[in-house]
Amino acid sequence: MTSRMRTEIGEQPEALRATFEALLPRVSELRALAERTRQVLFIARGSSDNAAMYGRYLIEARAGRLCAMGAPSIATTYRAKLDLNGVLAVAISQSGRTEEIVESLHWAADCGARTVAVTNGAGSPLAEAADVALVTRAGDELAVPATKTYTTQLAALAVLGVGLGANVDVGEIARVPEEAEKLVAGAGADLDAIVERLATVQGAVVSGRGMAFSTALELALKLKEACYLHAMGLSYADLLHGPIAVVDDDTPAILVAGDTGPTLAGTVALARRVTGAGASAYGIGGGAELPAACTLALPGPDLPEWLAPIGLIVPGQLLTEALARRLGIDPDAPRGLGKVTQTD
Amino acid sequence: MTSRMRTEIGEQPEALRATFEALLPRVSELRALAERTRQVLFIARGSSDNAAMYGRYLIEARAGRLCAMGAPSIATTYRAKLDLNGVLAVAISQSGRTEEIVESLHWAADCGARTVAVTNGAGSPLAEAADVALVTRAGDELAVPATKTYTTQLAALAVLGVGLGANVDVGEIARVPEEAEKLVAGAGADLDAIVERLATVQGAVVSGRGMAFSTALELALKLKEACYLHAMGLSYADLLHGPIAVVDDDTPAILVAGDTGPTLAGTVALARRVTGAGASAYGIGGGAELPAACTLALPGPDLPEWLAPIGLIVPGQLLTEALARRLGIDPDAPRGLGKVTQTD
Numbered sequence: 001m002t003s004r005m006r007t008e009i010g011e012q013p014e015a016l017r018a019t020f021e022a023l024l025p026r027v028s029e030l031r032a033l034a035e036r037t038r039q040v041l042f043i044a045r046g047s048s049d050n051a052a053m054y055g056r057y058l059i060e061a062r063a064g065r066l067c068a069m070g071a072p073s074i075a076t077t078y079r080a081k082l083d084l085n086g087v088l089a090v091a092i093s094q095s096g097r098t099e100e101i102v103e104s105l106h107w108a109a110d111c112g113a114r115t116v117a118v119t120n121g122a123g124s125p126l127a128e129a130a131d132v133a134l135v136t137r138a139g140d141e142l143a144v145p146a147t148k149t150y151t152t153q154l155a156a157l158a159v160l161g162v163g164l165g166a167n168v169d170v171g172e173i174a175r176v177p178e179e180a181e182k183l184v185a186g187a188g189a190d191l192d193a194i195v196e197r198l199a200t201v202q203g204a205v206v207s208g209r210g211m212a213f214s215t216a217l218e219l220a221l222k223l224k225e226a227c228y229l230h231a232m233g234l235s236y237a238d239l240l241h242g243p244i245a246v247v248d249d250d251t252p253a254i255l256v257a258g259d260t261g262p263t264l265a266g267t268v269a270l271a272r273r274v275t276g277a278g279a280s281a282y283g284i285g286g287g288a289e290l291p292a293a294c295t296l297a298l299p300g301p302d303l304p305e306w307l308a309p310i311g312l313i314v315p316g317q318l319l320t321e322a323l324a325r326r327l328g329i330d331p332d333a334p335r336g337l338g339k340v341t342q343t344d
Numbered sequence: 345m346t347s348r349m350r351t352e353i354g355e356q357p358e359a360l361r362a363t364f365e366a367l368l369p370r371v372s373e374l375r376a377l378a379e380r381t382r383q384v385l386f387i388a389r390g391s392s393d394n395a396a397m398y399g400r401y402l403i404e405a406r407a408g409r410l411c412a413m414g415a416p417s418i419a420t421t422y423r424a425k426l427d428l429n430g431v432l433a434v435a436i437s438q439s440g441r442t443e444e445i446v447e448s449l450h451w452a453a454d455c456g457a458r459t460v461a462v463t464n465g466a467g468s469p470l471a472e473a474a475d476v477a478l479v480t481r482a483g484d485e486l487a488v489p490a491t492k493t494y495t496t497q498l499a500a501l502a503v504l505g506v507g508l509g510a511n512v513d514v515g516e517i518a519r520v521p522e523e524a525e526k527l528v529a530g531a532g533a534d535l536d537a538i539v540e541r542l543a544t545v546q547g548a549v550v551s552g553r554g555m556a557f558s559t560a561l562e563l564a565l566k567l568k569e570a571c572y573l574h575a576m577g578l579s580y581a582d583l584l585h586g587p588i589a590v591v592d593d594d595t596p597a598i599l600v601a602g603d604t605g606p607t608l609a610g611t612v613a614l615a616r617r618v619t620g621a622g623a624s625a626y627g628i629g630g631g632a633e634l635p636a637a638c639t640l641a642l643p644g645p646d647l648p649e650w651l652a653p654i655g656l657i658v659p660g661q662l663l664t665e666a667l668a669r670r671l672g673i674d675p676d677a678p679r680g681l682g683k684v685t686q687t688d
Contacts, residue, residue, distance in 0.1 A: 245569045
């Protein structure tokens, strides 16, 4: 039987096409809203927070604005009053109904911020609360692990980056859905072998840098929530500051990179270091160079670095779904989780 | 034989006393530097980045300034130009010689920021590069896992918080060294039992919220680097957005909280949820309430929430050192690590 998660992975090309079509015309609206703001504050949790990490690198690296990853507890638990004049607050929530996120966006506005919502929930409290709501067109998502709602959040954040003046070629967006189509068809010849190997270990390090760091965090979350794997998501550099000690025979590294970009060389070097120490490295993306340095590898999208994360997570989603089934877990309903998480 | 790490853990009360004595007189200098700045940007890696997380919560919750945790790759890999006018950049490095951090602080200044260094390296390139250098008085640290250089970084950041006008009682600082003395004497009756249990598992979730989140991240890093444990550091709320699925019979939760403060109740509730599901929760700190909700627990410091993280990590350091020895690892020199990490 096909899992709901696998079906929803396959719906991503169409969801991305619909989302870009709906949101690209709103670039000028975003540009107007962002006038007289200088920084960006992201407010999100879980997969949405991983999407925010993509937005953060895109906007800092290409649009020259400082981004902060907000801590919702500052708003909802400490109830602190921050000076947010000149700040564009961007809240991201699949449902648009996570109270903590809705409350944090109201708080940001009270502190002086202009506000954007990114949500799949048209008419949700989050969409209603924001100055500008970017509603993704993922359709209903029923499996607990987010897939198409995550990649369409990335699409919305790519549009936000364009609205904030990112130095990118907007025309490249048109190729995203067709690249996603190639990726959802299957993760390549090494998938089964990686699944078999991960089925025998307790943990893994998942690493990437810069724009691809978001993919590493999201894949680590997926592997934790759907496969109960001790997956530790770390940036390439943070990994070298201590946690590299944890990589060994029983703890492989999964390394993610775009086909191009300034972080590829470091990721390839990390793969060589891991395999040189006798441990396994499994690559995702990274053109021809990363697979050559890895034990096994899954191809990524043929997209420029700034759009690559939208495709890079797809092989990771397929890996997660296959590993969950291999372990006898229903990927659609892992233990302990509901579709909308409420935290205070 | 006593490990060097254990000796250095014991040196913390004196190191904290000396650091506060040296840095508290510099509050007015910090205040002057911070005039006409509105946000704070932290630049750090590894344990220093965990210290930054403490500074971030302290300054947002008590001093009303937005804080961003910087991504050094934006400076050193992407070489992006950000608008950092009105930003106070705070770079933290034990040695003051990690090139990536030194380069990132120069970059921040070039982008318009005012700059502070927090380092144990008097005369180091980082100290020389900053407008104001807060040099900690930890003395030489030889064990690879940072202990006294970490807690004295927290002390320096508490002083920075005071300089930025945090709403705190500065007089409470005087009790920190004596509370540290009580903690370094030993971690309490449950330590051996927790060590034995952690010696039989592959992974653990380490969680805390708000000010204590920094302690959770730092303990997770220690357990990864010195015990090769799959330790996943997560905030209380992020844990509930997916990774809670990973907690089971073989994956306990280690939960950290101050004796008081608005995040204690949520941490206690999380402990009840974990033990209610049949898994183990080990508490650190949290007054009388957290131990009552946990399987086993280590007492924390009798300090107000804003200073508690300086003491809360100490039982975690003792746990790490004892677990490493129990596993036959030399805690002073874990595999794959040197004392100064260079990343690009």
